[in-house]
Amino acid sequence: MGEHAAKLQKVRLKTPLRAEDLAGLALGTVVYLDGTVYTGREGVYKAAIEDGWPLPTDVSGLSNVNFHCSPAAAQLDDGSFKVGAVTATASFRFAKWLDQWFSLTGTKVIIGKGGMNSETYRDIFVPHGAIYLTTVGYGTGALLGRGIKQVKAAHWIEELSIAQAMWVFEVENFGPFLVESNLAGESLFEKTNREVSANLSKVYEGTRPATLRRYGETDDRSDEVV
Amino acid sequence: MIAIDALETAADRLMEKAAIEIPDDYLGGIKRMVASEKGDLSAFVLEAMLENYEAAKEDRRAMCADTGVPRWFVKIGNEATVQGGPIALEAALRRATANATTRIPLRPNRVHPLWRTDHNNNVGINAPEIDYSFEPDADWIELTSVHKGGLFGTDYRMLFPGDGIEGIKRFFLDTLVAFGKRGLACQPAIIGVGLGGSKDISMTLGKQACCLRVVGDRNPDPKVAALEDELIELGNSIGMGAMGFVGSSMVVDCHIECGYCHTGGMPMSVHAFCLSSRRATARVHRDGRVAYRTDPQWFTPYMRRETVEWESTPQSSRKSA
Numbered sequence: 261m262g263e264h265a266a267k268l269q270k271v272r273l274k275t276p277l278r279a280e281d282l283a284g285l286a287l288g289t290v291v292y293l294d295g296t297v298y299t300g301r302e303g304v305y306k307a308a309i310e311d312g313w314p315l316p317t318d319v320s321g322l323s324n325v326n327f328h329c330s331p332a333a334a335q336l337d338d339g340s341f342k343v344g345a346v347t348a349t350a351s352f353r354f355a356k357w358l359d360q361w362f363s364l365t366g367t368k369v370i371i372g373k374g375g376m377n378s379e380t381y382r383d384i385f386v387p388h389g390a391i392y393l394t395t396v397g398y399g400t401g402a403l404l405g406r407g408i409k410q411v412k413a414a415h416w417i418e419e420l421s422i423a424q425a426m427w428v429f430e431v432e433n434f435g436p437f438l439v440e441s442n443l444a445g446e447s448l449f450e451k452t453n454r455e456v457s458a459n460l461s462k463v464y465e466g467t468r469p470a471t472l473r474r475y476g477e478t479d480d481r482s483d484e485v486v
Numbered sequence: 487m488i489a490i491d492a493l494e495t496a497a498d499r500l501m502e503k504a505a506i507e508i509p510d511d512y513l514g515g516i517k518r519m520v521a522s523e524k525g526d527l528s529a530f531v532l533e534a535m536l537e538n539y540e541a542a543k544e545d546r547r548a549m550c551a552d553t554g555v556p557r558w559f560v561k562i563g564n565e566a567t568v569q570g571g572p573i574a575l576e577a578a579l580r581r582a583t584a585n586a587t588t589r590i591p592l593r594p595n596r597v598h599p600l601w602r603t604d605h606n607n608n609v610g611i612n613a614p615e616i617d618y619s620f621e622p623d624a625d626w627i628e629l630t631s632v633h634k635g636g637l638f639g640t641d642y643r644m645l646f647p648g649d650g651i652e653g654i655k656r657f658f659l660d661t662l663v664a665f666g667k668r669g670l671a672c673q674p675a676i677i678g679v680g681l682g683g684s685k686d687i688s689m690t691l692g693k694q695a696c697c698l699r700v701v702g703d704r705n706p707d708p709k710v711a712a713l714e715d716e717l718i719e720l721g722n723s724i725g726m727g728a729m730g731f732v733g734s735s736m737v738v739d740c741h742i743e744c745g746y747c748h749t750g751g752m753p754m755s756v757h758a759f760c761l762s763s764r765r766a767t768a769r770v771h772r773d774g775r776v777a778y779r780t781d782p783q784w785f786t787p788y789m790r791r792e793t794v795e796w797e798s799t800p801q802s803s804r805k806s807a
Contacts, residue, residue, distance in 0.1 A: 396534045
């Protein structure tokens with residue numbers, strides 16, 4: 261990586277992440293993982309939490325890292341899987357299931373896209389001792405694909421399809437990720453948004469609000485759409 | 487007559503090239519942005535993306551696992567004919583989409599909006615979309631594969647003549663700021679702006695402007711070109727960079743396309759392509775020759791014609807893009 265990467269703090273951690281691993285992570289730290297990671301998004305959450313499907317495997321014994329993603333993958337004729345790229349999907353849509361998911365599985369790390377809002381961190385992540393890692397760029401699909409050494413399982417692939425199945429990956433030097441929320445529930449994105457918002461009224465000078473307004477419209481640009 | 491096999495083979499290859507190979511024009515734009523980016527986190531993201539482009543090419547794996555919604559743009563020469571006709575052509579594009587999805591592999595993204603039925607091949611009702619355009623004095627067919635995300639970064643608004651350039655700037659900023667936070671728009675990106683047309687065509691023009699024009703291209707109308715330059719500068723002055731981090735890397739380029747609209751309105755759309763800007767084009771000739779490139783040359787003088795009749799001038803008809 262280039263000169264900017266060199267300025268950031270970097271760590272490489274093994275799954276399952278221990279409490280002391282999590283405690284040492286500051287916002288904006290670059291993280292790489294070794295071990296086991298599983299995927300779960302709306303399909304998995306809804307099945308397990310709303311529809312009462314028994315978990316297809318002992319998730320808590322497997323890994324405490326839940327990746328909000330689905331891989332670019334195909335099933336080969338012999339039943340094995342070919343995984344190409346891996347990229348996260350926007351996490352804020354899954355907030356409503358996470359409290360129960362954390363209780364059900366003991367998950368401590370969510371990897372995803374875009375983070376959560378600070379209420380979700382405060383009310384759900386902090387009580388469960390969980391943190392959030394964001395993928396980079398959205399995404400470094402090829403780099404993350406390289407980090408997957410083996411597909412250990414693809415649960416519920418018949419029921420939920422390739423995109424929504426629970427994939428279990430053995431990973432090595434899997435990253436980069438950035439620490440978006442720490443154990444205190446602070447958010448790198450929200451911190452950033454406050455800094456960016458400070459400049460916005462100047463940028464908007466010389467523009468004009470649309471003649472035709474919309475219901476619910478706001479001109480408070482510190483608001484977020486997530 | 488153009489053989490259907492030649493078209494299907496080219497389409498299959500284009501799916502792969504679009505998914506794996508970052509177009510040079512966009513890569514150059516990102517490299518220039520890394521050089522000028524002062525925000526460490528934003529620059530780190532761009533450096534990681536540069537590494538990702540290399541990894542994708544080395545491993546022949548997709549740059550991004552989110553296939554977006556793969557779609558086709560087809561330009562048909564006025565003198566071209568296809569073996570089996572347009573029905574065979576559409577079947578070939580659907581087959582190539584399905585086969586390439588499994589072969590590369592790409593993530594099957596396409597589902598029924600209500601039942602979430604997934605054929606695991608990126609094909610379904612009205613998917614992939616196929617847009618057509620035509621070109622005078624040509625006997626070839628050009629296929630362009632675009633894989634673009636579709637959840638964030640795009641918006642439409644009905645503006646009015648009285649909203650003026652100030653209103654255009656406001657809506658441009660609104661879209662970039664709203665979807666730029668946390669990097670939901672996967673910026674820095676090529677931004678396409680559709681101005682005028684009917685509502686749906688305003689969206690179509692903006693989409694085509696962002697996906698089918700290359701970095702460095704300017705609208706042939708000098709005043710529109712000047713507005714493109716102004717919007718680039720405006721977007722990069724927000725103070726936001728990659729992933730919404732503090733920085734200046736927001737707009738790699740801005741392309742505006744216009745369509746004549748209702749006399750009382752000024753509809754506008756804004757579309758953000760993404761950090762993988764997946765597009766690839768092939769010209770398939772009658773004799774089966776295929777030439778691959780990354781510049782779709784979609785907006786020709788014929789596409790932008792204003793007059794009732796088209797005066798056929800073979801030399802000038804493919805100069806723009």
